[in-house]
Amino acid sequence: MRRYLGKRKLLKIYIGNEDTYEGRPLWEALLNRAKECGIAGATVIKAAAGIGAHSQLHAFNVWVLKQKLPIVVEMIDTEEKIRAFLEAADGMIAEGLVTMSDVEVIDYKHPNFGNG
DSSP states (O other), X not given: OGGGOEEEEEEEEEEETTOEETTEEHHHHHHHHHHHTTOSEEEEEEOSXXXXXXXXXXXXXXXOSSOOOEEEEEEEEOHHHHHHHHHHTTXXXXXXXXXXXXXXXXXXXXXXXXXO
């Protein structure tokens, strides 16, 4: 769909897989808030390893049942919608990093809407 093409903003939220908000996983709460705000797209990426703000290495270990691993929540939309989401999500993230950068959407395909 052409309305998704062009200059947009990419929001990245770096959190931990153990982070919660109101008793449920923080990444899930952020996705629900993004949906409520009408964000065009959002993805949750679970990382295999990372170094957090405290310079502590968090890495996947097959022998450990409970592990603290990094998660990145990415969203793409207009700057206005991203900023509205950030305002609506204010206070949800107790510890983490939030970045926003410019991105250009050059193609978007969806079976219900046809090509580009």
